[in-house]
Each structure stands twice: as C-alpha cells, then as structure tokens.
Amino acid sequence: MDKKTFSADGTSLAYEISGEGPALILVSGAMSTGGTVAPLAVPLAEHFRVVTYDRRGRGESGDTRPYAVEREVEDLAALIEAVGGEAALCGISSGGALVLEAAADGLPVRQVAVYEVPFSVHEGGAKERAEYTERLTEALAEGRRGDAVELFLRLTGMAEQMIQGARQSPMWAGMETIAPSLAYDNAVMGDGLVPRAQLSSITVPVLAVAGSASPAWMREAARAVAETVPEGTYRSLAGQTHMVEPDVLGPVLAEFFKEFGE
Known part of the structure; x- marks a missing residue:
C-alpha cells in the first residue's frame, strides 16, 4: 500500500489506486486485506480509478479501540474524501454488509455492488449467528486466535479435515x-x-451478485437484497462459487457501474 489517509478517530488507513476514471472502492471481507481484492481491481482499472485498502485491524492500517461499525463507515467516508468526495462501492462477502451500511448512512456514494453477503433469509440464521458470536468473543478474549479462526472456517461450511489441514499450513500464522x-x-x-x-x-x-454453484441460501440472500432496496438488480454468475473468479465478476461490475454512472 503506497498511500495513507486518516479516519475521523485518527486511525491510519493504507490504500492503493490503480487506473483512471470515476472512483470505485473495493471492500474485502473477513480474514482478508486489500491485497485479497487486488486481482479484481485489475479488470476494473480499465474503466475506473480503483481503490483497494486494508480495513482497520489488518494489513498496514491501524486499529484504534474500541471498535464500532460506525468507525468503519467513517473509514469509508475518509477514503471517499481522499479520492475526490464521491465514489462507487463494491463489497465482497461481509465487506458487502459494510458498504450497504455506508450507503444507508448517506455517504456520497454513486452505486453499490455486493457479492454474496452471507446474510440469512431464515430466522434460524440469527440463532446460528448468536452462537458464533458467543464462542468467537470467548475465544478472542482468552487469546485463542487459532480457535477463533477455526470457528470462522466452520461457519463458512469448511470440512473439518480441510480446517485441520489449513492449521498445519504456512498461511495459518497470518x-x-x-x-x-x-x-x-x-x-x-x-x-x-x-x-x-x-x-x-x-x-x-x-x-x-451470487454464484450459481454457491449454496442456495447465498443466492437467496443476494436476491433478497436486490428485492428489498428500492433500485436493486440481481445477477447470478454461472459456475461461480464464493471464491469468485475476478475475470468473471469484473466485467459484470464494470457494466453496472458504467450504466448507472453516466
């Protein structure tokens, strides 16, 4: 990350810009940094000034406590101001929940795109989330970071054998x-x-947007988002999963942002 700005609470935010044109900020999801969404910036940089950044608490950005979702919305406000005062937003996975929050809060946003925000359309999803929250809070409070990562991976549906394999891999420390x-x-x-x-x-x-090869509940959630917002569009990408291919998602995003950015 070669640029830096500061949020309202003084937290430093590291970011990069590629391409030229209207500003577009990419927001990563859990267990990721700006580098995670950098491959998606490549096809989009042909049409936009694409911003990738490390969300607070990861990568090269700071982490001022106590945390609140409002602080992350302020982070996006600071980035938007740094790149000209207006931007489109694209959030991947839980990063999508953040950009929807920012749009609802009235930040100067032109358009919003989200890919597979892991919302649930069924009440049982709230119970699962509450149980995860309790166990995650306990693990982090006790300094059991590895257990916290395991909890998250189980939440995503990863098989136990794969989780244990990941724990033995070089990437686990990160x-x-x-x-x-x-x-x-x-x-x-x-x-x-x-x-x-x-x-x-x-x-x-x-x-x-959702992938046709992702679980049905993810497609249901994406469709529910599109149907609930006043100006919503739903797209399904053939053969894609939660680990979407940038060269498949990129053109769909570019078409949307160009259409509504004119």
Whole structure:
C-alpha cells in the first residue's frame, strides 16, 4: 500500500489506486486485506480509478479501540474524501454488509455492488449467528486466535479435515494475526439476517451478485437484497462459487457501474 489517509478517530488507513476514471472502492471481507481484492481491481482499472485498502485491524492500517461499525463507515467516508468526495462501492462477502451500511448512512456514494453477503433469509440464521458470536468473543478474549479462526472456517461450511489441514499450513500464522478482526466482520453482519429496514432506506442503485454453484441460501440472500432496496438488480454468475473468479465478476461490475454512472 503506497498511500495513507486518516479516519475521523485518527486511525491510519493504507490504500492503493490503480487506473483512471470515476472512483470505485473495493471492500474485502473477513480474514482478508486489500491485497485479497487486488486481482479484481485489475479488470476494473480499465474503466475506473480503483481503490483497494486494508480495513482497520489488518494489513498496514491501524486499529484504534474500541471498535464500532460506525468507525468503519467513517473509514469509508475518509477514503471517499481522499479520492475526490464521491465514489462507487463494491463489497465482497461481509465487506458487502459494510458498504450497504455506508450507503444507508448517506455517504456520497454513486452505486453499490455486493457479492454474496452471507446474510440469512431464515430466522434460524440469527440463532446460528448468536452462537458464533458467543464462542468467537470467548475465544478472542482468552487469546485463542487459532480457535477463533477455526470457528470462522466452520461457519463458512469448511470440512473439518480441510480446517485441520489449513492449521498445519504456512498461511495459518497470518490468519491468526488478523483473527481479532473477525469480531469486526461479525459486528458488521449484525444478527445475520437480511437487514430489510436498512436496505429499504438506500437511495442509490444496488447490484447483488451470487454464484450459481454457491449454496442456495447465498443466492437467496443476494436476491433478497436486490428485492428489498428500492433500485436493486440481481445477477447470478454461472459456475461461480464464493471464491469468485475476478475475470468473471469484473466485467459484470464494470457494466453496472458504467450504466448507472453516466
């Protein structure tokens, strides 16, 4: 990250810009940094001035306590101001919940796109989220970062054998480093249900995308987001999963942002 700005509470935010044109900020999800979404910036940089950044508590950005979702919305406000005062937002996974929050809060946003925000459309999802929150809070409070990562991976549906394999891999140390930020993404997700009241207040166009090879509940959630916002569009990408290919998602995003950015 070669640039830096500061949020309202003084937290330093590291970011990079690629391409030229209208500003577009990419927001990563849990267990990720700006580098995680950097491959998606490549196709989009042909049409936009794409901003990737490390969310607070990870990468090269700071981490001022106590955490609150409002602070992350202020982070986006600071980034928007740094790149000209207006931007489109694209959030991946739980990063999508953050950009929807920012749009609902009235930040100067042109359009919003989200990919597979892991909301639930069923009440049982709230119970699962509450149980995860309790166990995650306990693990982090006791300094059991590895256990916190395991909890998250189980929440995503990863098989136990794969989790144990990941724990023996070289990448595990890095995952434990940013494990405290799991609490931040969890807070952004609220009770885990589609936030219909919040979504209904968003006044800008919203694109909600899911992969056809992802679990049905993720497609249901994306469709619910598109149907709840006043100006929503739903797209399904053939053969894609939660680990979407940038070269497949990029053109769909570019088409949307160009159409509504004119």
